[in-house]
Amino acid sequence: MRMQTMLAHFGEETVHGAVVPPLYLNSLFTANSFDEMKSEAPYRYSRMGNPTTDMLEKKLAALDNGEAAKVFASGMAAVSTALLHFLKQGDHVICSYPIYGGTYAMLSGWMARYGVTCDFVDFRDLDNIRGVLKPNTRMLYTEGYSTMFMDVFDLRGAIAIAREHGLVSVIDNTCATPATLKPLDWGFDVVVHSLSKYLSGHSDLTGGVVVSSQDTIRKLTAIEIGVIGGALPPFDAWLATRGLRTFGLRMKQHGESALRVAALLDGHPQVERVNYPLLPGHPQHELAVSQMSGPTGLLSFELRGGEPAVRKFVDSLHWFKIGVSWGGFESLVYATAIGWQRDEVAGTEYESRVDKLVRLSIGLEDAEDLLEDVEQALAQL
Numbered sequence: 001m002r003m004q005t006m007l008a009h010f011g012e013e014t015v016h017g018a019v020v021p022p023l024y025l026n027s028l029f030t031a032n033s034f035d036e037m038k039s040e041a042p043y044r045y046s047r048m049g050n051p052t053t054d055m056l057e058k059k060l061a062a063l064d065n066g067e068a069a070k071v072f073a074s075g076m077a078a079v080s081t082a083l084l085h086f087l088k089q090g091d092h093v094i095c096s097y098p099i100y101g102g103t104y105a106m107l108s109g110w111m112a113r114y115g116v117t118c119d120f121v122d123f124r125d126l127d128n129i130r131g132v133l134k135p136n137t138r139m140l141y142t143e144g145y146s147t148m149f150m151d152v153f154d155l156r157g158a159i160a161i162a163r164e165h166g167l168v169s170v171i172d173n174t175c176a177t178p179a180t181l182k183p184l185d186w187g188f189d190v191v192v193h194s195l196s197k198y199l200s201g202h203s204d205l206t207g208g209v210v211v212s213s214q215d216t217i218r219k220l221t222a223i224e225i226g227v228i229g230g231a232l233p234p235f236d237a238w239l240a241t242r243g244l245r246t247f248g249l250r251m252k253q254h255g256e257s258a259l260r261v262a263a264l265l266d267g268h269p270q271v272e273r274v275n276y277p278l279l280p281g282h283p284q285h286e287l288a289v290s291q292m293s294g295p296t297g298l299l300s301f302e303l304r305g306g307e308p309a310v311r312k313f314v315d316s317l318h319w320f321k322i323g324v325s326w327g328g329f330e331s332l333v334y335a336t337a338i339g340w341q342r343d344e345v346a347g348t349e350y351e352s353r354v355d356k357l358v359r360l361s362i363g364l365e366d367a368e369d370l371l372e373d374v375e376q377a378l379a380q381l
């Protein structure tokens with residue numbers, strides 16, 4: 001079964017021959033007797049399990065070639081639950097940077113309350129990982145394709161280090177998505193995604209998922225979901241399942257249009273640099289295409305004119321709405337000069353790039369309209 005066929009049919013529960021699966025909008029599932037209630041049942045309470053979220057979990061596990069998946073009320077609920085599941089007081093984490101803002105906040109400050117420390121290093125040079133290894137290092141945490149500067153790094157090399165030192169390896173694959181990268185196939189132990197982006201694709205819900213072995217997901221559900229909660233509501237699971245039906249088709253269109261926009265930006269006199277490793281000519285192009293099976297719709301670029309040019313460009317766009325998040329049907333623009341975790345990159349090469357950077361999420365509008373829009377906004381500079 002290939003991807004679109006799997007998303008159309010796998011894990012579906014058919015009742016009355018209905019093509020669209022039912023929505024179990026339940027908080028609880030009751031029993032008929034004392035003894036029946038005392039016995040094991042797949043569904044008792046929706047925080048722990050619900051047939052609608054189960055169906056989504058089956059599809060998401062299959063999408064990543066994983067054994068099992070657990071969905072959450074947001075991507076950050078998935079990230080934080082995965083961290084809390086594996087880490088305990090005294091543990092050390094090695095995390096790639098720049099990393100998603102919420103994850104950075106959790107690993108740089110919040111987890112320190114519980115005695116967990118973290119080093120953030122540039123994974124483009126794997127010696128940086130070896131340089132901060134400690135006897136108490138427990139986890140390697142990374143993103144396969146970073147959300148602002150769009151860096152990639154050698155996944156195989158990073159996994160080899162994790163294996164050699166017995167570290168649990170966790171990757172946030174929200175950006176690359178399972179349409180272009182399947183990190184479990186590369187040897188990662190755990191994959192997390194925000195469902196709010198490409199996977200659901202319609203900007204109508206927030207959600208997250210952890211994909212891993214059956215054993216990890218069973219424990220994480222029994223322990224962390226039991227005490228922390230954070231389960232995805234069934235209606236949102238139903239919407240996410242509906243969104244997934246077109247996932248492969250959407251990703252093709254996002255990627256195709258993004259390549260055209262990136263090519264337009266590349267070489268434009270006002271553009272200093274295009275951060276899109278899928279574009280031929282990018283310094284990391286060879287590495288990117290050796291690891292990713294196709295392009296996504298997320299890219300960024302840097303304007304020579306700095307913040308004043310960024311402001312003018314952003315305000316001149318017509319079809320691109322200004323917003324955080326990305327991965328929906330609608331094109332979006334964001335600039336790190338509007339707001340970003342600058343402390344994370346203080347003293348690094350990224351610091352001077354923050355004022356110049358514009359990020360575009362290429363939506364599903366006709367590419368010609370998007371190209372014309374970008375072209376006219378650049379012409380204003």
Ligand SMILES: *Cc1c(COP(=O)(O)O)cnc(C)c1O
Binds near residue numbers: 076100143175206
């Ligand atoms: C959006 C995002 C998250 C957080 O997901 P939410 O659903 O917004 O909580 C985590 N990681 C990455 C890379 C993201 O882009």
